Amino acid sequence: MIKIFIWVSLVSIVLLSPFIGATSLNLNAILDTNSLDNTIFFDLRLPRVIFAFCAGVILSLSGLLFQTLFRNPLMTPYTLGISSGAVLGAGIAIKLGLGTLFFGVAAISLFGFLGAMLTLLLLIYLSQFLESSKHESLLLLGIALSLFYTSALMIVFYMGSAVQNDTLIRFTMGSLSIISWESPLFLGFIALLLTLSIYLFRYELQLLSISDEQASLKGVDTKKVTLTLLTVASLGIGILVSISGPIGFIGLIVPHIVAKIYPSTVNFRIIKTALFGGFFLVLCDTLTRVIQTQSELPIGIVTALIGGPFFIYLIITRAQNVKH
Amino acid sequence: MIELHNLSCSFKNKQLLTNITQSIPKHISILGANGSGKSTLAKAICNLVKYDGEITIMGEEITTLSLKDRAKMLSYIPAKLEIHDPYISVYEFVLQGRFPYKQSYSNYSYKDNEITKQTLEFLKISHLENISVSSLSSGEQQLVLIAQALTQQSKIIIFDEPTANLDPHNSKLIAEHIKGLKEYHQIILITHDLHLACYIDSPVLFLKDKQLSYYEKEFFDDDVLQKLYGVNFHSMALQYD
Numbered sequence: 407m408i409k410i411f412i413w414v415s416l417v418s419i420v421l422l423s424p425f426i427g428a429t430s431l432n433l434n435a436i437l438d439t440n441s442l443d444n445t446i447f448f449d450l451r452l453p454r455v456i457f458a459f460c461a462g463v464i465l466s467l468s469g470l471l472f473q474t475l476f477r478n479p480l481m482t483p484y485t486l487g488i489s490s491g492a493v494l495g496a497g498i499a500i501k502l503g504l505g506t507l508f509f510g511v512a513a514i515s516l517f518g519f520l521g522a523m524l525t526l527l528l529l530i531y532l533s534q535f536l537e538s539s540k541h542e543s544l545l546l547l548g549i550a551l552s553l554f555y556t557s558a559l560m561i562v563f564y565m566g567s568a569v570q571n572d573t574l575i576r577f578t579m580g581s582l583s584i585i586s587w588e589s590p591l592f593l594g595f596i597a598l599l600l601t602l603s604i605y606l607f608r609y610e611l612q613l614l615s616i617s618d619e620q621a622s623l624k625g626v627d628t629k630k631v632t633l634t635l636l637t638v639a640s641l642g643i644g645i646l647v648s649i650s651g652p653i654g655f656i657g658l659i660v661p662h663i664v665a666k667i668y669p670s671t672v673n674f675r676i677i678k679t680a681l682f683g684g685f686f687l688v689l690c691d692t693l694t695r696v697i698q699t700q701s702e703l704p705i706g707i708v709t710a711l712i713g714g715p716f717f718i719y720l721i722i723t724r725a726q727n728v729k730h
Numbered sequence: 731m732i733e734l735h736n737l738s739c740s741f742k743n744k745q746l747l748t749n750i751t752q753s754i755p756k757h758i759s760i761l762g763a764n765g766s767g768k769s770t771l772a773k774a775i776c777n778l779v780k781y782d783g784e785i786t787i788m789g790e791e792i793t794t795l796s797l798k799d800r801a802k803m804l805s806y807i808p809a810k811l812e813i814h815d816p817y818i819s820v821y822e823f824v825l826q827g828r829f830p831y832k833q834s835y836s837n838y839s840y841k842d843n844e845i846t847k848q849t850l851e852f853l854k855i856s857h858l859e860n861i862s863v864s865s866l867s868s869g870e871q872q873l874v875l876i877a878q879a880l881t882q883q884s885k886i887i888i889f890d891e892p893t894a895n896l897d898p899h900n901s902k903l904i905a906e907h908i909k910g911l912k913e914y915h916q917i918i919l920i921t922h923d924l925h926l927a928c929y930i931d932s933p934v935l936f937l938k939d940k941q942l943s944y945y946e947k948e949f950f951d952d953d954v955l956q957k958l959y960g961v962n963f964h965s966m967a968l969q970y971d
Binding site: 477606607609612613615616617619620622623624625626627665669670671672 | 776777778796797798799800801802805806808812813814815816817818822823826827829830832835837838882
């Protein structure tokens with residue numbers, strides 16, 4: 407009953423979301439192709455809602471994937487510094503003023519992806535040197551990398567002009583204000599690719615969530631599966647972050663809520679986590695448009711305000727579980 | 731049928747096995763002191779640790795086999811299950827034994843589910859099927875691991891100290907199961923438990939000073955045991971009944 411209520415409310419918010427914002431829209435005017443309302447609805451609000459949905463899918467699924475593969479609820483692309491790597495990459499592209507396309511991909515996206523990917527490779531390389539309680543140390547490595555990237559980004563700021571810095575600051579706050587249909591369609595494709603790859607490997611993931619040893623003994627090529635999935639997730643995160651800036655904590659919160667609602671093995675939670683993540687980010691985005699400030703509230707700030715306390719809650723409950 | 735050829739293996743930078751050449755044609759129990767490398771040997775056979783030399787199963791070098799083919803020949807049962815998934819049920823866990831037979835990307839088949847149900851009934855643990863594996867007692871966990879190995883239908887089953895965490899009652903129950911499995915499977919038993927080794931009644935490989943030595947029934951003679959372990963034994967006390 408509660409489950410149905412949660413899903414119905416989420417879906418209704420998503421359906422209502424394009425009608426909510428600074429300008430209130432008239433239903434008749436929306437249908438009139440020459441009106442401003444029509445333009446706002448179809449060229450601004452609708453692509454934005456779709457973009458937010460796809461971003462939510464990518465963030466929550468990559469969170470679920472990292473948590474499963476590293477067997478720790480605190481492991482997400484955000485906490486491991488992969489998101490920061492993408493921010494730094496994209497930041498450098500903005501600073502260099504790279505507006506050109508490489509093979510049809512915007513330079514910022516390419517740099518964002520490279521930042522995410524290089525961070526992932528660095529983590530994999532460094533994790534070889536970690537001993538037992540490996541996963542806790544990996545988290546510390548991620549935090550160290552994040553701090554390092556933040557400083558590196560400061561240097562980019564320091565060297566940038568006032569105009570570039572304004573763009574950069576806006577970018578690092580995370581924003582879903584997009585102005586065309588290109589980004590949502592591109593991101594939709596990436597979200598679909600990520601969902602499909604994770605779904606195809608659902609039983610491998612079910613085995614991997616027990617232990618690497620169990621998976622390997624049952625015939626899973628653990629290295630290949632892990633690397634493939636982490637690469638697809640980093641691709642998704644890199645591209646998303648290069649368009650929207652960092653949006654933290656969704657990957658941490660959503661898989662956890664879905665696991666609370668559906669306490670089942672990971673293979674049953676993949677599609678639910680994807681949908682819930684999409685709906686949840688649209689909800690957060692709708693909030694930014696409802697809360698009236700001088701300009702629109704950046705989405706990254708909203709998710710961080712919800713996510714920060716949640717992160718602390720997770721750490722505390724985990725510590726208590728270990729004690730008992 | 732396992733053949734070890736010039737096998738050397740180390741664990742945490744400590745050389746545990748040196749140039750071992752040994753044929754393991756049928757059931758065997760592997761004994762030895764703590765830290766002598768018994769588990770490392772088992773893990774080498776499952777290709778879970780790196781090694782030098784050759785290990786062949788039914789004539790095939792294990793590193794050249796596909797992982798799924800290897801899983802069809804060989805299952806490994808650890809002393810204690812390391813389980814990070816708090817949700818997986820006994821049924822889902824036992825069904826995972828069918829993974830090497832499952833078509834890539836698809837669901838488990840009707841047949842896989844039937845085999846799982848039959849195995850749970852055979853081991854009389856059907857009543858546990860919806861309980862999460864992480865909440866089971868050590869004895870129940872051993873049974874569930876055996877069930878998973880049975881659905882895996884591998885010729886060879888390696889037990890790594892199956893009774894290490896069990897009370898005497900459960901030890902005897904597991905011992906009976908292992909003995910029963912000897913009919914259709916090649917059982918490789920790694921253990922400290924002399925009761926168990928004596929009851930299972932397979933030839934013994936004793937691992938000492940990085941080398942294996944082969945014994946048959948004479949292993950359980952008081953003076954042999956005394957020589958190997960340096961402790962006085964009365965082997966009559968090793969009987970279960």
